[in-house]
Amino acid sequence: MVEKRKPIPVEEAVKKVMEFYIEQKSEKVPLEQSYNRFLAEDLVASHDVPAFDRSPYDGFALRSVDTESASSESPITFEVVGEIGAGYVFRGEVKPFQTVRIMTGAPIPAGCDAVVMLELTQEVADESKKIMQIKRSFKQGDNISYQGEDTKKGTVLVEKGTKINPGVVALLATFGYHEVNVAVKPVIGVIATGSELLSVDQPLEPGKIRNSNAYMIMAQIDRAGGEARYFGKFNDDFEDCYKATKDALAQVDCLITTGGVSVGDYDYMPAIFEKLGANVLFNKVAMRPGSVTTIAKVGDKLIYGLSGNPSACYVGFELFTRPILKTALFNKQPHLRKTKATLGVDFPKPNPFMRLVRGKVEYGESELFASPSGLDKSGVVSSLGGADALIVLPGGTRGYEKGMKVDVLLLEDLGGSEWPWSNIVPSYR
Ligand SMILES: Nc1nc2c(c(=O)[nH]1)N[C@H]1C(S)=C(S)[C@@H](COP(=O)(O)OP(=O)(O)OC[C@H]3O[C@@H](n4cnc5c(N)ncnc54)[C@H](O)[C@@H]3O)O[C@H]1N2
Ligand code: MOO
Numbered sequence: 421m422v423e424k425r426k427p428i429p430v431e432e433a434v435k436k437v438m439e440f441y442i443e444q445k446s447e448k449v450p451l452e453q454s455y456n457r458f459l460a461e462d463l464v465a466s467h468d469v470p471a472f473d474r475s476p477y478d479g480f481a482l483r484s485v486d487t488e489s490a491s492s493e494s495p496i497t498f499e500v501v502g503e504i505g506a507g508y509v510f511r512g513e514v515k516p517f518q519t520v521r522i523m524t525g526a527p528i529p530a531g532c533d534a535v536v537m538l539e540l541t542q543e544v545a546d547e548s549k550k551i552m553q554i555k556r557s558f559k560q561g562d563n564i565s566y567q568g569e570d571t572k573k574g575t576v577l578v579e580k581g582t583k584i585n586p587g588v589v590a591l592l593a594t595f596g597y598h599e600v601n602v603a604v605k606p607v608i609g610v611i612a613t614g615s616e617l618l619s620v621d622q623p624l625e626p627g628k629i630r631n632s633n634a635y636m637i638m639a640q641i642d643r644a645g646g647e648a649r650y651f652g653k654f655n656d657d658f659e660d661c662y663k664a665t666k667d668a669l670a671q672v673d674c675l676i677t678t679g680g681v682s683v684g685d686y687d688y689m690p691a692i693f694e695k696l697g698a699n700v701l702f703n704k705v706a707m708r709p710g711s712v713t714t715i716a717k718v719g720d721k722l723i724y725g726l727s728g729n730p731s732a733c734y735v736g737f738e739l740f741t742r743p744i745l746k747t748a749l750f751n752k753q754p755h756l757r758k759t760k761a762t763l764g765v766d767f768p769k770p771n772p773f774m775r776l777v778r779g780k781v782e783y784g785e786s787e788l789f790a791s792p793s794g795l796d797k798s799g800v801v802s803s804l805g806g807a808d809a810l811i812v813l814p815g816g817t818r819g820y821e822k823g824m825k826v827d828v829l830l831l832e833d834l835g836g837s838e839w840p841w842s843n844i845v846p847s848y849r
């Protein structure tokens with residue numbers, strides 16, 4: 421008789437996993453390599469931006485008081501006493517009815533308190549000096565970008581744990597971070613097991629399939645910000661798999677195996693975990709797909725026995741490995757972002773387990789719609805390509821109807837959830 425496994429709820433399983441953590445470490449990388457990494461410290465403005473009062477336009481800097489009586493009937497003329505482009509400072513003194521030709525980005529000359537756009541001025545012909553004329557008045561502060569109006573020194577602009585996007589790169593450069601303190605990528609090992617597995621470059625043979633899970637998991641690790649290390653695929657042979665698993669564990673922060681966790685004659689992973697002296701957190705989760713997901717602690721490391729079925733394997737990673745990885749990257753919202761969507765199809769058949777349907781979300785005018793991205797079976801691979809969400813259908817005695825509001829977990833969203841697992845309730849009509 422096979423041992424009877426006791427399924428635990430998804431929420432409980434995630435909680436058990438989250439008691440474990442990979443040590444958070446940081447390293448310095450050149451700014452050019454910081455894109456897509458995760459900040460290991462808050463990004464703080466090290467000076468005001470702009471750092472000096474400057475002109476947002478090409479035009480003329482002047483004293484607003486001199487413009488008070490200007491009108492089309494009685495224009496006022498100014499003597500142009502200098503010219504500054506961005507990057508230069510006007511060192512002279514601007515006296516009454518004098519002006520300085522100024523370009524966008526240049527600092528406002530001392531004594532001036534307004535800038536007139538070039539288009540609102542006229543040149544006046546004069547042999548001996550340069551003269552400019554205006555036909556309306558300007559107020560103090562007109563067309564001046566004041567020091568600190570963009571941001572003030574000391575402001576926390578981006579929090580530790582944030583993924584560095586091109587905008588964050590701009591801020592890092594602005595504040596002189598030629599080297600950036602980023603989270604060290606956790607190293608996640610990957611092992612595929614199964615005597616049926618061919619390499620990707622091999623032609624199909626009867627009874628065999630190509631190993632897709634290993635590459636899928638490596639891409640998932642990469643998407644979550646980790647570093648994947650592949651140890652290869654192994655036949656269903658106890659000793660080979662045991663040795664590979666033991667060796668790999670010593671070289672990584674976490675290890676993922678795929679295949680061989682169920683109750684088949686060649687499903688050796690449970691026995692291998694035992695021989696490794698693993699403390700099994702759970703070996704059955706009340707979810708579909710991925711019910712056989714087995715997670716254990718060996719010493720201070722986690723080992724994931726993910727299902728061999730591609731969809732189950734995929735979901736197992738997103739629910740149980742991603743948050744561990746994200747936490748190591750200083751992320752305070754390590755779980756997939758949860759939001760509400762309107763179900764696009766019926767799910768008439770009740771299921772006692774929570775279903776996580778690979779889905780596609782569409783953006784309606786003011787709501788999201790979610791529909792399956794393909795056949796909803798654990799062994800299916802075709803639904804994975806188009807999946808950008810997991811539709812969460814809690815287990816129960818009734819099915820779900822098109823039009824109901826359901827929770828979805830977004831797979832490609834950069835923002836996350838602190839804890840998406842509370843208040844996931846069935847919305848029966
Ligand atoms: N009697 C029972 N049979 C099964 C149960 C059960 O409770 N009782 N659970 C089923 C469920 S649910 C799942 S999920 C699978 C889990 O199987 P394993 O994790 O043991 O995985 P394998 O048996 O090795 O393979 C399953 C399936 O996936 C294919 N596979 C495996 N590795 C890969 C890979 N790297 N790339 C692509 N596809 C892979 C493999 O060929 C099989 O078709 O067990 C059910 N059975
Ligand atoms: O682990 Mo299985 O995926 O529930 O189909």
Ligand SMILES: [Mg+2]
Binds near residue numbers: 679
């Ligand atoms: Mg099996």
